[in-house]
Amino acid sequence: MIEANKLSMPNDRNPGPEIIKILLIEDNPGDARLVKEMLIEGGINHHNMKHVDRIGQGLALLAEESFQVILLDLSLPDGYGLGTINRVYGVASRSPIVVLTGLDDESLAVKAVQEGAQDYLVKGQMDSSSLVRAIRYAIERKRTEVALREKEERYRELFDDAPVGYHEVNTEGLITRINKTELNMLGYSLEEMLGQPVWSFIVDEEMVREVFFAKISGILPLGRSFERNYRKKDNSILTMLSEDRILKDMSEGIIGLRTTIQDISAIKHAEEEKKILEKQLRQTQKMETIGKLAGGIAHDFNNLLTVIKGHGELCLEDLPENHPLRGNIEEIEKASESGAILIRQLLAFSRRQTMEMRIVDLNAILRDLDKMLNRVIGDEIQLLTIVAEDIGGIKTDVGQMQQVVMNLVFNARDAMPRGGKLTIEMSSVELDETYCQTHVDVTPGRYVMLSVSDTGCGIPPNIKDQIFEPFFTTKEMGHGTGLGLSTVYGIVKQCGGDIEVHSEIGRGTTFKIYLPRVEKPSESHAPAPAPSSSTLLQGSETIFLVEDDEKVRKFIRDALRKYGYRILEAANGEQALGLVEKHAGEDIHLLLTDIVMPGMNGRDCAECLTAFHPEMKVLYMSGHTEGAIVHQGVLEPGTAFLQKPFTLRALAQKVRQVLENSAGEGERQKEERWGILGKSIPSQTES
Template identity: 40%
Template structure:
């Protein structure tokens, strides 16, 4: 009986093996498996659970012997027997051999679970039955795994298919929406696909183009030859990016920039060409226009008369020839330099502020004057005009530069000349008033002295008053020299003779610790000059040199002939072309700072300690030189001494240098000559009249022209001498003289004045040979002048 049962089970097992695996339908295979077991064993209860390993649960797939619906899921690891009992299944006790459970597993992976409750009659052959069930389960396990794998692959394929469809949809949307031509060609040029944007560019619809030859449609004539060469390069894989001009349906030519990809088969042959083309016609036209514009402006910049440059990221990315010439660097040198390397350090902040201003305020332009340091170390003033631009796609600043160094020097020289002129006018006016006052002070002191005994104690006080007045007179004289209102007597002089005559005096004046060296040109030209004033210039410059060498040193006095040309005059605008004699005084003293040099000719400006000078020495030099139609150049650096160079016009008249003979003191008294004195200052008039009257002159004094005319007519013109102030309250002195001389041609004239300005007609006075007495004058000077005129 046992052998018969075993054979029966083997036969059923064979049939089960043949029945399973005929399909990939899990439901069908599971039912075949369960139905075969039910037919063979007729169990009281059978439950087949199939695992879903991805979700970690077991699903009841087939059930027999109880009413629980299939499809119910339970967690993996749950006690299935207890779960069945809880669901109402009638189960034998746990120790009943008819209660069997088998796991469908492969390589330790649980694929399912089979629970079986056998009928009691199979208890005697339970071993054979269990073996049968285990073998049957092992048959079903690989089938179950294959089906599950298939289903998993099927699901994956479905997902991939959906994703592919979605990708294709997105790809088509992208291709159709992109504002470029997208086309696919086969190797012969036949159009396999083209997007709708092609119609916007070429005028052809995609439907018109599909199946047509791309090259023949869009590249007829000469263009087709280019296509042939291009396709040969396609075959080699050499072409990826290129530009070509196609012909549209309307005959218009458009430039297309292509990016292409070659699709090859397994043998490496090109089977398709995928191309994306962008219409760059307008861009190409803009590029051509930009190149033409850049070339035009490059020509303008290269041939401009002003410097042109472009500053970007603190580098000079463009510099024209004028700017290169201005700074002295080559283009290669400029390109390697930071722009601040040739900007004067004092102007860095100004330039940085300009840059920042452009970045923050977006100003249209700005103009400044800055200093640049050339390659040779020279400092040049440049007027820069800056505008913000975009250069090669990035922000930049374009600037122009004009060398204004000479203009600034001209302005500076003009300002200095105007300042000196204004100071001169002021100084002359002050000196005039002082001279009137000093004439009275000095004169009355002398008159009082004449009334005293030699041992009178008041005499000493009067002498001090005279000495103070003399010092004040000297001061006003220097002011007049500076303001060029001091009357001068011009004669033809040779400066070599003047310098030689003064050497002994200068040596004593300078001191033993300073040597004087001369370099006098043997063929020096003459100059028309006032001898006394030129001596004053030489002495003042020598004293200035001495003061610059407190520890001793050397003074060099040099003379030479100079032919001044226009080039020199462009550098020194106060100069003029012609022949000049130049004499210079050089010292090796402490030198001067630039800010000191700017003010050295100003009256009362001094670097000496208080009480160590009047500050008029160089001012007097300036005034005298200007009065001689000359100019002064000064060259000085701290610690390197100074050179003062005086330029005076040359003359080729013989030099006339003689001293006037003084009239003996005893011969100064008058002989009763009648004198008309016209002076508006009461003190000067009173002093002059008293002095003349004490010395045997008959004096008629008045204050203005009207009174003078009345006296002249009252005395019937019987006057020997007219002493008259140059400037009167109601008339010019010269005009009054002309009127009176017209009535008395024998009338002698002596002009007196504290200075001579434009109103005095000084040129007319000297031109007609009239004598002149400068205020303040002493008793002796007055008497000597009167005697000389009358003689």
């Protein structure tokens, strides 16, 4: 009582009856009156109490206003027993309930408290002090309950919405708790995961199971982060960074493990992409370095071969038919011819081959090669060519693109010594950002794809990185130089394309080439018209020769003089300019100039000289590896050009053609182009 009074004094300055807002639901008017009197006696202002005698009325009132405590009779005309508690709870979950019950119903009251009522009072046994105390305790208990519930709710939210997945397992490894984040990550419902062994959701189940028991029994330490691959419901895999902690009960007994998991798949993926890219970059740099080396060698050899070959030819022209040395010189010629083939392949690889770019239709190139391909691959191999119309054009050098196809086909053939299937396919593809992120040197856009697939032996993974290197071959001595794919690589890259290899041992290989699609209308890729039937190689015109390599210059000068021409010569652009002034007023018919020279390059030189002699024709030659021509690797269409090393006859023929203003390529030179392939290609396929 004293305690109750103490509690009832909220305000020391005005110690009047305490105001507690009470709802009394009681159908017995006598009992209701008694309650009122007890409240007054207990120092609680009864004017603040509302009284109804039906549960229905009580619920209606509760829906409108809140009460600090509800005094509830459990046997009302419209509501009896525990159900009444739940009905009140339904509308006023935050108000404490004190159940009023008859003597004979005490057991019901006890159940009511178990169901959520805060206290009960037995009518006939209660007095004002027990009533007031029950009210105060009920209010206090409810407040604590609500606070606890709110705390729990907050904790549950924290648990469920945590940025990491979280689960607990018992000592058998069965999941006992799991948060929403983890359920969402893995795509399962709570029911699907609860009670299941945790390893059944992880890749490499058996190992994970063993590790679990080793951890729970203390054999393995905990607390270190480790990676695990979880299997989602849709079977996809997520890489998780996990961490375990031991779960103990109050008496320090181990009851399971608590694990946090963090999805690091995206980071992993990015790391892998980076690794691929780095590897590609290293590969590209390596190829670049080898290319420079090869290109440098090719440059010097080109000039040497031009001189060796040219002097050989000059000798042969002068030696009588039956001279005993003819055979020796012919051997020298043949050897320099083979050298030239090698050099051109190296030049192609180092992307320093001069390309005569045209916009062409890849379909047409393939159609033209078809007959020959069949002959090359033999009867044992079945060839399937899938052409696709409307794939647009590509900008390339026709001869070199044919070489690309041929080299891939030769490789496919060699990979299928006992026969198989060779498929050449073309299609139009779009390479997007994602593709380009993992492919160095490729820009997004539309490409024409050419794939060459075989059902051959496949490429062992350990040599896959080397196959494009010059002179890398697995073929027996004499069966391969290892320059086929290097040439393909160089040509494709020089055309701004990309190349991909997919291979499986024993199943076959696919090479995919992507070439930038060009939307301009296709030009015919047919070789230029055949030159005039005139085989006249002689001439008497004046030719201005500009060449920095003295030996080459001497050979060309001697050769052209032999054919009757008058030669003015200079070792570089500056000298040439001086010379042209001296010969001002004379007719100079042709400028034959090297493209890359120290100081002024061939193009600038031609520009200056033609200003003095607008009528002068220009023929470029090159075997060089750097400079203007190499930066683009491209000559303007219609520019007359001679690739070093050249034969005497090719030189004479080209000079005549240019002088006669025919842009065409000499028949002989065309033959030589095929010669470059190093494989004999029948002439009927050239059209």
